[in-house]
Amino acid sequence: MKIVAADPKGVDAGPHFMDGDHAIAEGGLAAGCRFFAGYPITPSTETAERFAERAPEVGAMFIQMEDEIASVAALIGGAWGGQKVMTVTSGPGFSLMMENIGLAVMTETPMVIANVQRGGPSTGLPTLTAQQDMMQARYGSHGDYSIIALSPDSPQECFDLTIEAFNLSEIYRTPVFIMTDETVGHMHEKVVIPPADQIRVVERNLYQGPKEDFRPYGFDSQGDHPMARAGDGYRFHVTGLTHNERGYPVMTPEQNKIVLTHLIEKINGNADKIIRLDEDQMEDAEVVVLSYGITSRIAVKAIQDARKKGLKVGSLRLITVWPFCEEKIRELAKKVKAIVVPEINYGQMVREVERCAAGQCKVVSVNHCGGAVHDPQVILNAIEESCR
């Protein structure tokens, strides 16, 4: 893995007042993304607009494709053409992207896709917030695989985590999702973009050896196998079919086992290196509020109020939502009375918490149908009930 300073061309250093959507575009440019293929969809469009506006001066390519299917297809072509690539969308577009997200997973193509979540199903609540695509992020494309998804809770984190997402996508050669939401996407806050020499960027691992030895894949349960770039003479072949290390189709159960084990293990087996959590007041906590994205900022208020009442409550915020922090929850469940899980859906990540807690502590789901954030009082009520 080669870590370098960011290319200053893409870094608009300094303090800004910007929303999460714009910060995602800036994060991508800072991370070295020079190819964006997108399709407009509320509430994510501002990311595409920002990238389109900045592309000429940065020397990047922006194209508005005919739909979200084509957007992710173009990202795959762009990545094998040698660029770092990204797109942005919301629920309905995320559904359309699933086909080629599967191809990107299978061909181990690095890319970053941001989902600024809105209420669903279907057209649902186009302009209003939700966290209803968390399971689609994990399981949305057909077939078995594992995935990486990050969830920012502020515009600053939208910037920071987009760079992190690019780095992870290069290290593990996989699509990485930014699972944000309408509230964070449209929230204006201070965003500080550091100077380029303070931004750490993982460079594409391009194969350099003899041409006849080149293999586009290495099924060693790690992700850092070198790629080739079109035009460099390696004559690579990539396919969505089950394939061998040369990239040629081998359609047998034996080869599928090799490929699937690799695709899953390169992420799950490195979960401890990938997962980032934000813990607060956990030392003496008897009840833990587990949250992510905008909901974690609502939970802060509920936790403060609970502490004022003398309740021992801590906060566990998922910065990395996938792979899920299984070990952490297993350990935690042995120590605490309850884990309270507020999310703007009818219970998605809470199922993972229940699975890992395995009955060792109470797990309380605090649902919200979407269209708004929780009332902190509702979370506080759940905390109080859990303490009894």
Next chain:
Amino acid sequence: MSENQTAPGKGGNMLRLERMPHIWCPGCGIGSVVTSFVEAVKRSKLDQDKIAIVSGIGCSGRVAGYVNLDSLHSTHGRAIPVATGLKLANPEMKVVVFSGDGDLTGIGGNHFIHAARRNMDLLVICVNNFTYGMTGGQVTPTTPTSANASTTPYGNYEYPFSLPFLADAAGATYVARWTSLHSRNVIQSIEEGLQKRGFSFIEVITPCTTLYLRRNRLGDGVDALQHYQDNSILKHGADTRETQIDFQGKIVVGKFVDREKPTYLDAVNKCNAKLIGDDYQLYGKTIPEKEAEAEAKKQEGEAKA
């Protein structure tokens, strides 16, 4: 022979001989088109490292796996957007899409018209055998009315696309149609398409012996070639509105469209150069452009000296 090497012979190092035998049926026309493609690439003298091939799904989708170029075998219908991404990310590449009629104009129809509309610099070769072969002979957007397919077992009651008309109307700058019998013309058209800057579309009518011919009791591959021989009408520059193919009817062949228009990248560069001024560095200069620039600089230096 190591896996990456390919034996000399027909196609030279252009085919991945370690992947033979191929999957195509006896009498199928796809192999003829691949042979023409290989010949055209050789004649073009283009640097083969700078040619990429992208395909979708289906019998024709397998071409990418057999041709020894940078190759992507993508999802059903999505070859064109994958090729678009590859071309824009790496404009030095000549990107070729190899596709079948169902892949390109059924599930991929939207991508086809939009790439033509943008004048994306791609060469698109469509092997049109009037059927979805890989899945067992279903009706496609080009199946002639009344022809039998497994999903129109009592005859096709839909109207088919004429692909040259569609490509022309959507903005393609080069449009030709041949049959797999016309191998010399196919080679020449592919050669022209490889040299053309802009969206080039070449349709090649081919026999699907196992499904389309058998189901319609049209004989074998040789009978199909005889049909092409007897029914092809050569008409360069034909009005593409008059290129419809009826069941076992006449097939108008030839080069229908060859016009000049700025490509998508030309348009991007023109817009950005105007916006940014002298400091703008052209996005993705092609190799000839870079060479011309170097040459101009050299001459300028010599003139000063």
